[in-house]
Amino acid sequence: MQALGGALAVTAALELLPATVGSERRAAAVWASAGATGAALGPALGGFLTELVSWQSVFLLQVPVALVAAVPIFAVAKDEMATGIIEGEVRQTGRPHLWANLALAMVSAAIAAALFLLVLLLIEGWRLSPIEAALVVSVMPLAAVLSRKLAELVPDARSRAAAGAILVSGGLAGLAFLPKATIALTVPPQILVGIGLALVLSALTETALGGRAPQAIHGGWTISSRHAGVVIGLLVLTPIFTADIEEQRHDAINAGTAVILDSSVNPLLKLDLAEKVSERLDDERGKVPTIGPAFEPKPSDPGERSEVEQLQGELQDQLDRGATHAFSTSFILAALLGLIALFPIALSRRVDL
Secondary structure, three states: OHHHHHHHHHHHHHHHHHHHHOOHHHHHHHHHHHHHHHHHHHHHHHHHHHHHOOOHHHHHHHHHHHHHHHHHHHHHHHHHHHHOHHHHHOOOOOOOOHHHHHHHHHHHHHHHHHHHHHHHHHHHHOOOOHHHHHHHHOHHHHHHHHOHHHHHOOOOHHHHHHHHHHHHHHHHHHHHOOOOOOHHHHHHHHHHHHHHHHHHHHHHHHHHHOOOOOHHHHHHHHHHHHHHHHHHHHHHHHHHHHHHHHHHHHHHHHHHHHHHHHOOOOHHHHHHHHHHHHHHHHHOOOOOOOOHHHHOOOOOOHHHHHHHHHHHHHHHHHHHHHHHHHOHHHHHHHHHHHHHOHHHHHHOOOOOO
């Protein structure tokens, strides 16, 4: 029901926009920008709501938002029905723009990976809270919003789409090669993805809609392509990063074992710590654990305490490094999906309105 309602509302909005903004070309640009901003903003807002209230609140909040949005939509629709503008705009339905929609699917698969994988890395890998992860990933929608004017400086749609796809892929590649688990290092790649998002989605959506009517039908094709890309991206990447997480976890445990054996901690204390760490790993199987509780209480002797704290830091670094590397392959594949979009972009032709 939610999908049906969303499809009707979003495509109808595209049909109603020309009367509000003055032209079909402008309507397509506004519609594409709104979609790009919403796609990037959703995970950040969802993180805030999940942390502050619950995950159910994400869905509950959509009820008043949808009802509030219905008021201006109803007013515009009523005006267009009275004036007959819609009937005048309806022309013979043309074929969907194959190459633009195919490129949208590939880019959407890459963008879904950027949002989905980054949130998982931050929460499951680096153990941030949902609200902390939301603050981190808000860089991406902010960059997309601030880059909307940049899109106007590149009037050629194919050039803009190609530049956007390359920036998205470059940002994903940057996330794939993070040298360590540091939040600040995710900011530059996110900015690249956000700028690329603003460029490529606006260009491809305008190209897919250019000269085609009714716009609601062809807008529906672009939405279908984008969501198909999201599904494809998640289907391809999910089994890969879940397998990589288990492999990297195993490697991190082996490396951590070597750290414990090589440490200068008292042998008896070392055995006790090894047992506690092992229990902690078993308790959080399938996740990247926080091993701090295994080191409590710490020794009262200042020398032993310092050695234990150093050992704890080295072990946690090993686990954090493993968690970060577990997502590398998936981010690289997502970057390749973005680059694959360059082929249909090169084959596309802009049709002037």
